[in-house]
Amino acid sequence: MSSAPPTLNRRSFLKLTTAAGGGLMLGFRWMSAAHHGSHAVASFKPNAFLSIAPSGQVTLLNQNPEIGQGIKTAFPMIIGEELDVAWEDVKIKQAPLDTENYERQVAGGSGAIRSSYTTLREAGASAKALLVAAAAKQWGVKASSCTTANSTVTHRASGKSLSYGELATSAAKLSLPKSVKLKDTSEFTLLGTYVPGTDVPKIVTGEQRYGIDTKTPGMLYGAITNPPEHGQKLGKVDDKAALAVPGVVKVVSWPDKVAVLATNTFAAFKGKDALKVSWENGPIRESSDRLSKAFADAIGTKPDQTRRKVGNVERALADADRVIESTYEVPFLPHAPMEPINMYADVRADSALINGPMQTPANARKVSARITGLPEEKITTEMTRIGGGFGRRLKTDFVEDAVNASKLAGVPVNIVWKREEDMIFGNFRPAGYYRYRAGIKNGQVTAWHLESSSITSRGAVVHNNYPNGAIPNYQVDVHHIPSPVSTGAWRSPNHNVCSYLDQSFLEEVGEALDKEPLAFRLELLDRAESDPQGKVDYDPVRMRGVLKAAAEMANWGKPPAGQSQGISVHFSHHSYVAQVAQVSVKGGDLKVHKVYCAVDCGQVINRSSSENQCEGGVVDGIGCAWFGDMPIVDGASANTNFHTYRLIRMGEAPDVETRFLDTGYPPTGLGEPALPPASAAVANAIFAATGKRLRQLPFVKNDLSA
Amino acid sequence: MAQYTLNVNGEDRSVEADPAMPLLWVLRDLLELTGTKYSCGIGQCGTCTVHLNGSPIRSCSFPISGAAGQSITTIEGLSAKGDHPVQEAWKEMDVPQCGYCQAGQIMTAAALLESNANPSDEEIDAGMTGNICRCGTYKRIRSAIHLAAEKGGAK
Numbered sequence: 020m021s022s023a024p025p026t027l028n029r030r031s032f033l034k035l036t037t038a039a040g041g042g043l044m045l046g047f048r049w050m051s052a053a054h055h056g057s058h059a060v061a062s063f064k065p066n067a068f069l070s071i072a073p074s075g076q077v078t079l080l081n082q083n084p085e086i087g088q089g090i091k092t093a094f095p096m097i098i099g100e101e102l103d104v105a106w107e108d109v110k111i112k113q114a115p116l117d118t119e120n121y122e123r124q125v126a127g128g129s130g131a132i133r134s135s136y137t138t139l140r141e142a143g144a145s146a147k148a149l150l151v152a153a154a155a156k157q158w159g160v161k162a163s164s165c166t167t168a169n170s171t172v173t174h175r176a177s178g179k180s181l182s183y184g185e186l187a188t189s190a191a192k193l194s195l196p197k198s199v200k201l202k203d204t205s206e207f208t209l210l211g212t213y214v215p216g217t218d219v220p221k222i223v224t225g226e227q228r229y230g231i232d233t234k235t236p237g238m239l240y241g242a243i244t245n246p247p248e249h250g251q252k253l254g255k256v257d258d259k260a261a262l263a264v265p266g267v268v269k270v271v272s273w274p275d276k277v278a279v280l281a282t283n284t285f286a287a288f289k290g291k292d293a294l295k296v297s298w299e300n301g302p303i304r305e306s307s308d309r310l311s312k313a314f315a316d317a318i319g320t321k322p323d324q325t326r327r328k329v330g331n332v333e334r335a336l337a338d339a340d341r342v343i344e345s346t347y348e349v350p351f352l353p354h355a356p357m358e359p360i361n362m363y364a365d366v367r368a369d370s371a372l373i374n375g376p377m378q379t380p381a382n383a384r385k386v387s388a389r390i391t392g393l394p395e396e397k398i399t400t401e402m403t404r405i406g407g408g409f410g411r412r413l414k415t416d417f418v419e420d421a422v423n424a425s426k427l428a429g430v431p432v433n434i435v436w437k438r439e440e441d442m443i444f445g446n447f448r449p450a451g452y453y454r455y456r457a458g459i460k461n462g463q464v465t466a467w468h469l470e471s472s473s474i475t476s477r478g479a480v481v482h483n484n485y486p487n488g489a490i491p492n493y494q495v496d497v498h499h500i501p502s503p504v505s506t507g508a509w510r511s512p513n514h515n516v517c518s519y520l521d522q523s524f525l526e527e528v529g530e531a532l533d534k535e536p537l538a539f540r541l542e543l544l545d546r547a548e549s550d551p552q553g554k555v556d557y558d559p560v561r562m563r564g565v566l567k568a569a570a571e572m573a574n575w576g577k578p579p580a581g582q583s584q585g586i587s588v589h590f591s592h593h594s595y596v597a598q599v600a601q602v603s604v605k606g607g608d609l610k611v612h613k614v615y616c617a618v619d620c621g622q623v624i625n626r627s628s629s630e631n632q633c634e635g636g637v638v639d640g641i642g643c644a645w646f647g648d649m650p651i652v653d654g655a656s657a658n659t660n661f662h663t664y665r666l667i668r669m670g671e672a673p674d675v676e677t678r679f680l681d682t683g684y685p686p687t688g689l690g691e692p693a694l695p696p697a698s699a700a701v702a703n704a705i706f707a708a709t710g711k712r713l714r715q716l717p718f719v720k721n722d723l724s725a
Numbered sequence: 726m727a728q729y730t731l732n733v734n735g736e737d738r739s740v741e742a743d744p745a746m747p748l749l750w751v752l753r754d755l756l757e758l759t760g761t762k763y764s765c766g767i768g769q770c771g772t773c774t775v776h777l778n779g780s781p782i783r784s785c786s787f788p789i790s791g792a793a794g795q796s797i798t799t800i801e802g803l804s805a806k807g808d809h810p811v812q813e814a815w816k817e818m819d820v821p822q823c824g825y826c827q828a829g830q831i832m833t834a835a836a837l838l839e840s841n842a843n844p845s846d847e848e849i850d851a852g853m854t855g856n857i858c859r860c861g862t863y864k865r866i867r868s869a870i871h872l873a874a875e876k877g878g879a880k
C-alpha cells in the first residue's frame with residue numbers, strides 16, 4: 020500500500036547559502052519552531068544543516084545522540100531518499116549541543132524519527148529541486164524535463180547529465196523553491212531497505228570511541244562512591260588509606276558522594292575500595308519485604324489517584340455474574356547498560372567542557388551551569404556514542420558527579436561508576452503490586468478494575484491502553500507508597516510492566532469465558548471499534564492488523580510438536596506490535612524457541628536497524644522478565660553485579676522473525692515498542708504448556724516443574 | 726610497581742604497573758588501546774575479552790604479572806585492515822546496536838572459530854555463553870559466526 024504525499028500545510032523554513040570552499044549549504048529548522056507562524060519568519064535561524072560539496076559529498080549535521088537505535092543512519096536515509104543521492108556519498112556528523120538552535124536533542128521516548136521525518140524530507144526535496152533548477156538553467160531546458168538518480172541530474176531528451184557535486188555551487192546561487200513535492204511512498208527506493216549502521220566499520224575494529232574512552236592530557240580517572248543503602252547521607256570520609264594507594268592523587272567529596280581521583284582506573288578503584296566512609300541512615304531502611312507488605316495492604320483502600328474512570332466499576336462488579344480477581348507483583352530492575360556510567364568534565368574558572376554518553380544534553384548543561392556558577396553558553400557540551408541507555412542516561416546525576424569532581428579537584432576528570440555502583444545505586448524500574456478484578460455478565464466482560472501499588476506517585480501503570488475502550492466500566496486506581504529507592508524511566512516506561520500484566524490477566528478473563536486467546540482479543544477490538552467506551556487512544560484497526568499478521572506468521576494454533584504458543588499485543592510510542600512466542604517446558608526448564616513479531620510502525624526507514632531493534636526488544640523483554648530481579652535487603656540492593664543479576668545469554672535468546680506491515684502511515688517509534696509484548700507472549704505460552712499462570716516476576720521465582 | 730614487557734598486537738611494549746593491575750587497565754589506561762572495554766570487572770560478561778597467546782581471556786580479571794613476556798591480541802590487532810572474516814561477517818550482518826559489547830563478542834567468536842572451524846548453533850551458544858549483549862543482538866551474532874565460518878573462519 021502507498022499513501023498520498025503529505026501536503027505541506029505549513030511553511031517550510033529553509034536558508035540557502037554557499038558553503039565555504041564552494042558547494043551548497045542548506046539550513047533548515049526541525050520541528051516545532053516551524054509551526055510558529057509569522058513570529059518564526061522574522062527570527063528564523065536554521066538549526067540543522069545539509070551541505071553538498073563540489074566533490075559530491077553530502078553531509079548532514081546530526082542533532083540526536085546515538086544510543087544504538089540507529090538514528091545516525093536513519094536521518095541521512097530520509098534526506099537521501101528525497102534527494103535521490105547515491106548512499107555512499109552521504110556522511111553524517113554528530114553536532115555538539117546548541118540549545119538555541121537544536122530543539123529535540125534527547126534519545127528517549129522513541130520519538131527522534133517521528134519528530135523529524137517531514138522536515139528531513141522537505142530539506143532533501145528542496146536541495147534536489149535546486150540542483151535540478153541549476154542543471155536546467157545551464158542546459159536551457161525545462162526543469163520538468165530532467166530526472167534525478169544516483170546523485171546525478173539527467174536531461175532525458177539529450178541524455179546530458181551533471182553530478183550533484185558539479186551543480187552544487189551554481190545551485191547555491193538560485194532562490195529556494197516556494198514549495199516542493201515530496202515523493203509518494205511507492206516511489207521510495209532507499210527507505211525500507213537494509214542499510215548497515217554508519218559506525219559499524221569502526222565498532223568492529225575497536226576504533227569507535229565511547230564516553231568511557233575519553234582521555235585528555237592531565238586528566239584524572241575518578242571512581243565514584245554512592246551511598247551503599249538507599250536514602251543514606253554522607254557522614255565522615257577517612258581517605259588516608261585511599262591516598263596511600265600508588266596512583267591515587269586526590270579524594271574529593273560533596274553531598275552524598277565521594278570521588279577518588281587517580282592516574283589510572285585501577286588505582287581509582289583500589290583507592291575507592293580503601294576508603295573508610297561512614298553513612299547516616301535515612302528515616303526508612305528499605306526492604307522488599309516491607310514494600311511487598313505495604314503494597315498489598317494499600318489495595319482496596321482509598322486510592323491516591325484515579326488515572327482512568329469510565330462507567331461505574333464498583334456497581335458493575337456488584338452486578339456481575341462472576342468476578343475474576345488476580346494479583347501480580349513485579350520487582351525493581353536496574354538498567355545495567357553494558358557501558359558503565361561515566362562522564363568527562365573539565366571545569367575551568369571561566370568555562371567548562373562536558374563530554375559523554377548523555378541522553379539529555381540540554382539538562383546536563385543546565386545542571387552544570389548551576390554547579391559551576393557559569394552561564395550556560397560557557398559550557399561546551401559534546402556527546403559521545405552511547406553504550407546502551409535503556410533510560411538510565413536520561414538522568415543527569417552522573418554529569419553532576421563529573422562536574423563536581425572536576426570543579427573540586429581543579430583538573431579534567433573522567434568519572435566512572437564501578438559496575439557495582441551502577442547496580443546498587445541505579446534509578447530502577449519501580450517495583451509494584453497490582454490487583455485486577457474483572458466482572459463478567461451474560462458472557463461478556465462488563466468491568467475491569469486495576470489497582471496498582473508502587474513507589475511512584477503516578478502508579479507505574481498505563482491507564483489508557485487496550486483493552487480499555489472495549490469494556491463499559493473501566494477504572495485504574497493507584498496507591499503511592501513512598502520509598503527512598505530512586506526510580507527512573509526504564510526502556511518503555513510503565514509499558515514494560517503493564518503490557519505483561521494486562522495481556523496476562525486478559526487471558527485469565529478469556530479462560531474464564533472459555534474463549535480462545537486470539538479470538539477473544541479480536542472480539543474486544545471489534546467492540547472498541549464499533550462502540551468505543553470512553554476515549555480510545557489506540558487504533559483498533561491497526562492493532563487488529565498486527566494481531567492477525569503475528570498469528571499468520573506463527574501458524575497460530577498449530578505449534579511445532581512439543582511446543583506451546585502464547586500471544587500478546589501492545590500499543591506504545593504510536594506503534595503497534597503483536598507477538599507469538601513458542602516455548603517448551605521440560606522438567607521445569609523453560610526454552611523459548613521462537614518469537615514471531617508483527618509490527619506496524621508506519622513507514623520503515625532502515626530495515627536492518629528496525630529488525631535489529633525488534634530482535635533486541637524481544638530478547639530484552641523476555642530476559643528481564645525471566646531473570647531480572649533486584650531485591651532490597653536491609654536498605655541495600657542485593658544484586659551487585661552480573662554474577663547475581665542475571666541477564667539473558669546467547670543460548671536462552673530465541674530466534675525472532677519480524678514482519679513490518681505496510682500501512683502507509685508515517686514512521687513512529689521503534690526503539691522501545693517491541694519490548695513490552697514479549698514477556699506476556701512467553702508467559703501465555705508457558706500457561707499453555709503447563710497450566711501455570713505466572714503472577715510474580717521474574718519467571719524464575721515460579722516453579723515450572725509439574 | 727614493577728616493569729613489564731609484553732607483546733601487544735605484534736609490538737613489544739613496556740609498562741610500569743602494580744603487579745595486580747588487570748591487563749584491561751594496562752591496555753586501556755597505560756597503552757591507550759581503548760577498543761577493549763570494561764563492563765563488569767569480575768569475569769562475568771566477556772566485554773573485556775582479548776587473546777593471550779591466541780586463547781581468549783577476560784582481561785579484567787587477569788593481572789599484568791601473569792601476562793608479562795607473552796603475546797596479547799586486542800580488537801585493534803585482530804586484523805590489519807579490519808577484514809578478519811569475523812569482522813567482515815559482523816559488518817555484513819550489521820550486528821551491533823549500541824556496539825559496546827561487540828569487541829568482546831568478536832574476540833570470543835574469532836577464538837571459537839580458531840578451535841572449531843564450523844560450529845553448530847549449539848556449539849556457538851556454548852562458546853559464546855560468557856558474553857553478554859544487553860541490547861540483545863544474539864541472533865545476529867549467531868548468524869554472523871556462521872557466515873564467518875563460511876568465509877574461512879579462522880583465517
Ligand code: FES
Pocket residue numbers: 762763764765766767768769770771772773774783784785786
Ligand atoms: S569486564 Fe571482564 S568479564 Fe566483564
Ligand code: FES
Pocket residue numbers: 087357406407821822823824825826827857858859860861862
Ligand atoms: S550491542 Fe549493545 S550491548 Fe551488545
